Amino acid sequence: MAREFQRGHKAKISDLTAGTDLYVGVRISAPGLTFDISCFGLDADERLSDDRYFVFFNQPKSPEEAIRLLGPQAGDTESFRVTLDRIPGHIQKLSFTATIDGAGQMSQLDPGYLRIVAGGEEVARYAFDGSEFTTERAVMLGDIYLKDVWRFAAVGQGFDGGLEALLKNFGGEVLEEEPAPTAPAPAPGPAPGFAPPAGPAPGFAPPAGPAPGFAPPAAPAPQAPAPAPVPPPAPATPPAPATPSAPAPAFGQPTPPPYGGGPGMPTQPGFPGQAAPPGPPPAPAPMPPAPTVPGQPLPNPFGQPQAPQQPFGPPHQQPFGQIPGQAVPQGPAAGIGVALQKYREAPTGQRWTLQNASLIRADLGHDGQPVLARQGSMVLYQGKIDFSYKGAGLAGRIVGNATGQELQLMRCSGRGQVFFAENAAHVHPIELQGDAVCVSAENVLAFDETLQYEVRRIEGHGIPGGALFTMQFQGTGTVVVKTQGTPVVLPVTPTTFADCQAVVAWSAGAQVIISSQVRLRRNAYPGHSGETVNLQFRGAPGNFIVVQPYEV
Amino acid sequence: MNQPVISGHAPTPPAARMENHGAHMVKIAMATGQDVFARTGSMIAYEGFVQYEPNPPAVRQMASQWLTGEGAPLMRCSGDGLLYLADYGADVVCLNLDNEAISVNGTNLLAFDAHLQWGVERVKGLAKFAGQGLFNVGISGTGWVALTSRGTPIVVDCGRGEDETYVDPDALVAWSTGLRMKSKRTMKASALIGRGSGEAYQIAFSGQGFVVVQPSEDSTDRLRVRG
Numbered sequence: 001m002a003r004e005f006q007r008g009h010k011a012k013i014s015d016l017t018a019g020t021d022l023y024v025g026v027r028i029s030a031p032g033l034t035f036d037i038s039c040f041g042l043d044a045d046e047r048l049s050d051d052r053y054f055v056f057f058n059q060p061k062s063p064e065e066a067i068r069l070l071g072p073q074a075g076d077t078e079s080f081r082v083t084l085d086r087i088p089g090h091i092q093k094l095s096f097t098a099t100i101d102g103a104g105q106m107s108q109l110d111p112g113y114l115r116i117v118a119g120g121e122e123v124a125r126y127a128f129d130g131s132e133f134t135t136e137r138a139v140m141l142g143d144i145y146l147k148d149v150w151r152f153a154a155v156g157q158g159f160d161g162g163l164e165a166l167l168k169n170f171g172g173e174v175l176e177e178e179p180a181p182t183a184p185a186p187a188p189g190p191a192p193g194f195a196p197p198a199g200p201a202p203g204f205a206p207p208a209g210p211a212p213g214f215a216p217p218a219a220p221a222p223q224a225p226a227p228a229p230v231p232p233p234a235p236a237t238p239p240a241p242a243t244p245s246a247p248a249p250a251f252g253q254p255t256p257p258p259y260g261g262g263p264g265m266p267t268q269p270g271f272p273g274q275a276a277p278p279g280p281p282p283a284p285a286p287m288p289p290a291p292t293v294p295g296q297p298l299p300n301p302f303g304q305p306q307a308p309q310q311p312f313g314p315p316h317q318q319p320f321g322q323i324p325g326q327a328v329p330q331g332p333a334a335g336i337g338v339a340l341q342k343y344r345e346a347p348t349g350q351r352w353t354l355q356n357a358s359l360i361r362a363d364l365g366h367d368g369q370p371v372l373a374r375q376g377s378m379v380l381y382q383g384k385i386d387f388s389y390k391g392a393g394l395a396g397r398i399v400g401n402a403t404g405q406e407l408q409l410m411r412c413s414g415r416g417q418v419f420f421a422e423n424a425a426h427v428h429p430i431e432l433q434g435d436a437v438c439v440s441a442e443n444v445l446a447f448d449e450t451l452q453y454e455v456r457r458i459e460g461h462g463i464p465g466g467a468l469f470t471m472q473f474q475g476t477g478t479v480v481v482k483t484q485g486t487p488v489v490l491p492v493t494p495t496t497f498a499d500c501q502a503v504v505a506w507s508a509g510a511q512v513i514i515s516s517q518v519r520l521r522r523n524a525y526p527g528h529s530g531e532t533v534n535l536q537f538r539g540a541p542g543n544f545i546v547v548q549p550y551e552v
Numbered sequence: 553m554n555q556p557v558i559s560g561h562a563p564t565p566p567a568a569r570m571e572n573h574g575a576h577m578v579k580i581a582m583a584t585g586q587d588v589f590a591r592t593g594s595m596i597a598y599e600g601f602v603q604y605e606p607n608p609p610a611v612r613q614m615a616s617q618w619l620t621g622e623g624a625p626l627m628r629c630s631g632d633g634l635l636y637l638a639d640y641g642a643d644v645v646c647l648n649l650d651n652e653a654i655s656v657n658g659t660n661l662l663a664f665d666a667h668l669q670w671g672v673e674r675v676k677g678l679a680k681f682a683g684q685g686l687f688n689v690g691i692s693g694t695g696w697v698a699l700t701s702r703g704t705p706i707v708v709d710c711g712r713g714e715d716e717t718y719v720d721p722d723a724l725v726a727w728s729t730g731l732r733m734k735s736k737r738t739m740k741a742s743a744l745i746g747r748g749s750g751e752a753y754q755i756a757f758s759g760q761g762f763v764v765v766q767p768s769e770d771s772t773d774r775l776r777v778r779g
Contacts, residue, residue, distance in 0.1 A: 021565045120562020335650035336728070340764065343645070343707045356704040359767035379723035380708060380765045383715045416715065421723070421767030424703030 002115065005126040005142075007156035012149050013084065017118035020084040020150075024096060025076030026141060028112040030130070034101040036163070037078035039067055040170050041091040048171035053091055055080065062087075067094065077112075084150050093145035095155075095170070099138040099163040106133030106158055114141045116152060126154035137162035348417065351448075352429045352478045355419070360427045360480055362446065365415030373420055373446035375408040383416015411449070420446050425482040436474040436508035439481055443504045443548075448477030458500075458512055458535075468500050468535075472508055481505055484550030492543040497534040501551040510539035566634065570646040570663070570696040573636065578644045578662060578698045580635040587630040587666035590637055593775040594662055600633015625658075625775065628666060637663055640774045642700035645764075653692035653729040656699060659773045660725045660766070665695035690729060701725050702768035711760040718754040722769040728761035 003016060013022070026037050041053025041062060048054055053062050060069035066086035070079040082094060096114060100106070109130035116124040126142055133139065136158025143153045159165035346353050346361070353361045362371050364385065378387070388411045412418050421427065427445055430437060438456065447453070451473045458468040473479045483504050490496055492510045506512070515536040537545055563573055566581035573579045580588055582602055592606055606627040629635055638644065639662055647654065649668070664670065670691045691697055699705075705725055710717045718736060727733070736754045757763055 019565065117559075119564055120559040122559070336647050336652050336654060339645070339647045340707045340762070343705050343764070345706060345708050355706050356767070358703040359706050359765075376769060378720060379767060379769065380706075380717065380719045380763065382708070382710075382717045385718075419706070419708075419765065419767075421703065421769075423770060424766070424768040 002122040002125040005124055005152075005154035007126075007128070007132065007154055009126070010151055010153040011124070012151050013116075013144065014149055016116065016123040016152065017121075019118040021118065022082045022084065022144075023070075023079060023117040024082055024114065024144075025074065025079040025117065026096060026098060026112070026114050027075060027077050028098045028141075029077060029110045030100075030104065030106075030108040031110070033104040033108065035077060035098045036101050037096070037098045039069075039080055039082075040093075040095040040097065041067060041087070042093040042095060042170060043090050044092045046093060046170065048167070050090065064088065066091075076115075082144065084144075093143055095143050096141045097138060097166055098141055099166060104137065106130060106136040106139055109133060114154070124152055126156070128156055132156060133158050136160055138166045140166070352431075352480070354427070354429060357426050358424050359419055359421045360429060360446070362412070362418045362420065363416075364412065364418065370411050370413035370449045371418065371446055372409045372411055372449050373418075374422065374444060375410045377420045377422045377445055378410075378412070379419050379421050381412075381416055381418040383414065385412055385414040385416045385418055387412055420480065422482055425484050426486065428481045428483065428487070429478050430481060430505070431478050432473060433476055436472055437479065437505055438470045438472045438508050439479060439505040440503060441469040441471050443481050443483060444471055445480040445482040447473060447479040451475045451477040451479060458514070474508070481546070483546070483548035485548055487546050487548045490545050490547065491541070492537045492539040492545060494538070496537045496545060498537065498545055498547050499551060500535050502547050502549070503535060504546040504548045506537060506545040507539070507543040510537045510543040510545065512537060563634070568646075568648070568696075569665070570648075570698050572644055572646060575643050575704075576641050577636055577638045578646060580629075580637065580663065580696075580698075582629065582631055582633050582635050584630070584632055587628055588635070588663050589626045589666050589670075590629050590635075590663040591639065591661065591775050592625045592627045594637040594639055595629075595635065596638045597636040598633055600631065602629055602631035602633045602635055604629055625773075629663075637698065639700045642702050643704055643766075645699045645701060645705060647697045647699065649691070649693060649695055649697060651694050653690065654697065654726055655688045655690050655729050656697070656726045657688055657724050660700050661689050662698040662700045664691055664697040665693075668693040668695045668697070692729070699726055699764070701764070701766040702770050703766055705764050705766050708763050708765060709761075710757050710763055716756040716758045717763060718756050719763055719765060720769055721753065721755050723765050723767070724755060725764040725766050727757060727763045731757045731759045731761040731763070733757050 003011070005011070013020075024039075028035050028037065036056065038054065038056035040048055041050065041055070043049045052059070053067065055062055055067045055069055057069065061067060064086055066083045066088070068081045070081055073079055080096070087094075107130045109128070111127065111129040113125050113127040115122050115126070128141070138159040138161070140155045140157045140159075142155050145151055145153065159169065161168070343356075346355050348361075348363055351363055351367075353363070355361055359379070364371065365383070389408075422445060425445075432451065441455065452475045453471050453473045456470045456472055458470065481504060487504055490498075492506075497515065513536040515534045537543070561574075563579060564571075566579065569581050569586075571579050571581075577596070582588065582598075582600065589611065595604070604627045608626075608628045611626045611628070644662060658672070668691050670689055672689055708717060710731060734756050736756045
């Protein structure tokens with residue numbers, strides 16, 4: 001099902017799937033290590049020129065939501081949703097990366113994978129394990145890139161330096177700009193690259209363990225799972241943010257966050273913990289970085305504004321199939337005619353025309369022969385058709401009296417078209433040309449009056465109603481049989497048995513024998529007699545029986 | 553849990569406001585401001601933030617004739633997300649009205665866009681024959697309508713001959729507005745057509761247009777029966 005990729009393999013996305021709505025899942029794990037998995041949206045020069053397209057736990061979606069972080073699910077350590085046709089033109093490449101949060105190296109990796117799922121089906125999988133790596137601390141797992149068309153490449157390229165090296169690879173200025181990260185560098189967290197903006201308030205950079213630099217107040221809380229490996233110098237701060245941000249996850253997920261948020265924290269409605277006004281940084285100490293950052297345009301789009309809003313929780317709540325904020329596709333305004341085209345009436349011509357699985361049309365008037373049909377099976381007619389009562393004859397009376405379920409027929413005569421159906425059962429026209437067929441009386445829908453028919457009675461102990469009534473049709477014409485569900489046609493062999501309630505029809509050449517199975521013990525509960533009475537069929541090769549998946 | 557059986561039935565991304573998922577389920581892409589009226593009790597699943605308002609005041613007024621005393625069997629669905637509707641395994645047909653009009657048997661109506669013009673009308677002269685009272689909902693405008701049908705429906709052109717088209721009311725799903733309709737009772741004691749005994753009645757359509765018929769005479773309103 002899924003196409004297996006190895007390092008260096010490439011393929012067009014269109015060869016993998018016709019869809020453009022992809023789910024990208026990454027499974028990466030190692031004993032005792034935590035990983036940060038992120039997606040870089042790069043421009044044609046493979047630079048991270050637009051920070052808003054760095055999608056990671058603290059910025060879980062790109063502005064137009066073409067790339068969204070979904071969080072761990074379905075066995076994936078991290079997952080993304082990528083909508084290719086909504087990715088803006090200046091983003092030419094999506095690079096999916098994993099970095100170790102803390103100490104460790106990639107050689108410790110357990111077997112993992114990067115996979116692409118489209119339309120509910122896994123279409124590509126790039127599997128890797130620690131043996132492919134050595135001391136790397138960051139790895140580019142795979143790329144989805146635009147080269148005429150969108151393609152996927154399994155990359156598997158490691159970087160010794162961790163996320164910093166990765167960032168340098170993608171857009172060095174972030175790092176170059178700020179020597180400070182070296183200070184918190186011991187914090188090998190994913191974020192050091194972003195720490196620099198916090199420079200003006202150096203005291204704050206360190207506090208958060210996993211995300212030292214960005215995400216002033218709220219972030220640390222959601223990220224709590226990754227405990228700070230760093231001994232932060234400002235010990236007072238970390239606990240503070242934890243509490244106020246706690247309520248954050250519960251709120252505000254669906255609203256798309258205001259991006260590129262100005263200097264202030266945009267007031268997030270329903271964000272109780274922290275009154276948004278940036279000026280008076282209320283409770284948490286770490287907040288000050290936010291106001292200070294605005295001076296630096298580049299890093300700004302990261303953490304601050306969105307941070308409070310993007311706890312890990314919400315991605316799970318956002319159903320994958322849903323596209324919030326997107327205009328609902330209205331589809332083609334085709335009109336009724338187009339929509340109903342496939343249900344159009346089949347062209348006329350033959351006497352019996354199957355319209356669909358459960359509807360058959362009889363064209364009367366070609367030969368003036370009437371049709372006999374079960375009463376009430378007419379759903380529609382056109383033309384001058386006369387319906388009249390047709391008794392089933394003396395034998396039919398017996399049917400009715402014995403079973404309490406009389407097969408009542410009506411005669412349809414005249415000129416026109418009559419549509420027969422009953423209870424959405426499947427209908428099957430059987431055309432007889434001189435041969436004969438037996439049909440269980442309950443399964444007869446309609447037949448030509450030209451056919452000779454007689455009612456037969458199969459008696460046997462244990463048959464509900466005391467006997468099974470069948471109609472044997474003979475001659476030239478069509479008999480329409482209805483079945484609940486798709487029937488099976490079995491050739492008659494020496495060991496052909498059928499439940500007397502499920503059997504629909506059999507060729508008249510087959511001989512029916514009642515076979516009762518002797519059981520020592522019957523099923524005890526009432527209303528169930530067990531499968532004790534079967535019909536056995538005997539006949540020359542060429543005979544058949546028809547059985548429906550429904551025991552009347 | 554990554555078997556084809558499971559993954560093969562995952563929904564496809566919505567491409568239209570109303571789409572079939574399989575033959576028996578409709579998937580509606582909901583968005584704020586684009587509400588949908590759906591039969592009460594027809595929701596089988598939804599994703600996202602969808603809210604339901606049973607028996608909304610607007611409907612109560614419109615559908616006062618629908619079934620008296622019990623409230624209208626419609627709910628207003630609003631919000632963002634994907635809404636899945638079904639009616640006990642009946643086939644679902646999605647229609648996109650392009651400034652057109654259609655009359656739908658009330659039992660066979662599953663959902664429609666709230667911005668469409670609609671009204672409930674009883675079929676003159678017929679209501680007293682049908683056991684449950686035959687009523688139909690006229691819908692017009694530009695938008696989506698979802699119908700149900702027990703079995704694959706068929707569309708029959710009425711304007712083919714000079715003769716009228718007669719339909720068993722229990723099998724009638726929808727028809728184009730503009731058709732003339734009248735009831736036809738077969739009073740002959742020997743003629744027994746249709747469910748039950750004694751009285752047989754059909755609806756006769758004439759004029760230019762089409763009739764949608766289901767291959768079943770089960771006109772039970774299952775959603776209503778369940779309550």
